[in-house]
Amino acid sequence: MEGIPHPIPRTVEEVFNDFRGRRGGLIKALTTDVEKFFQKCDPEKENLCLYGLPNETWEVNLPVEEVPPELPEPALGINFARDGMQEKDWLSLVAVHSDSWLLSVAFYFGARFGFGKSERKRLFQMINDLPTVFEVVTGSVNQAKEDAPNNNSSKSKSNVKMSRQPEPQPRGVKMSPAKEEEVSGGKEEEEEDEQGATLCGACGDNYANDEFWICCDVCERWFHGKCVKITPAKAEHIKQYKCPGCSNKKPRV
Template sequence: MDGGAQSQCSSRTVEEVFRDFKGRRGAIVKALTTDNEDFFQQCDPEKENLCLYGLPNEQWEVNLPAEEVPPEIPEPALGINFARDGMQEKDWLALVAVHSDAWLLSVAFYFGARFGFDKADRKRLFNMINDLPTLFEVVTGTAKKQIKDKSEAPNHSSNSSKLNSKGRGSEFQAKYSLGLQAKDEEGGLDEEDDEEHGDTLCGACGENYASDEFWICCDICERWFHGKCVKITPARAEHIKHYKCPSCSNKRARP
């Protein structure tokens, strides 16, 4: 198991290492959110020490650690499967997220050291990484709460915006997420609402809202998702009265 290290031998710049980091991070976000049911099943406590690997191509896998010592790149936390049935699932996922955060940083700065980054490059790499929410924040919803607390104002624009989104359902989500500005008489969005949602994070990948991307809101957990992350198109959203994200759907389906 090389964790995709061979494909990273050409990485020499801060941007390339950060691209590697984002790919691995995106993979683990999927494992712990939209693919959490599959991830849960693969982490069988009866198996040997298992690790969660995020690959640069945004694919994840649960596998045994590398046999060579020292390994090509730092290894993720060992034995994540052993605690799976010994704690609440959400707490277990949060624990895996914390260890995965540490692993992602160790891999990024391993490449930084290997490729001779100086103090300025290391600082720039850390700042680029630090602009993204941690896996723990994405999995636990902490990042969303921080943004909500920060954006709250006396006029309660946050609450009124949520009411508007709920009232108009999927049609509102599709139009809002595509960045379309409806007319005032149609109850459209004002600039204040647009700025507020500009800091919203996708519940799947943890990336920020962008006005040219389609988003949809889960009616159960009220988290927003990129349409592409949950495989929902604008056309399909128009026919959905009450949307449930993959995590909420899996929780209801599991006995």
């Protein structure tokens, strides 16, 4: 289905990198590019599939004609259900099928190139360390048990969910989880071990102390500034921030 040929992954690391690239493309389609994805899934067209590509891009296209295909195929006909259910539920359903497809592609490569038991286990462990597409799309990634690097405990959920700086800071200014922790001090250190890690709503990666983050005032998910093209300077002038997914949502009749 891919117009540009990509190298065929043959090792565990190469298969995982292929998986991660395809996953990144699918997440973009279902979060930051959701309106574009919605429009491409025209119910008037034939059976359409959502493909994630190894270079972290995505496409909506017809299934391949040859049988059996070179790779496992995604779920067919996602466009037919688009207008028959709420958009949130439809995106969640596509996300679930996307997760299944990603696993099938990864283990197809594993079977094709003779991965043994230990290699399959290592591949799955690497995949399982990432939140699923469904978890990212539905905002449930904060429940994932992932620890931030070089930190003995997870970031406090109550800290990272603050969308405003405490007074007397301007109310329109967003702050990164790292800065919020500095403001709150050590008051909630005892709760930190019980909280989940904070992950970007766009790419699904962990937050890092040296990165700028911004929180959506609608869905309350955190995003890397670079993922949503917001700089600290721009954030200073934003009174209410809406992420691309929330900004593009339109009432469905």
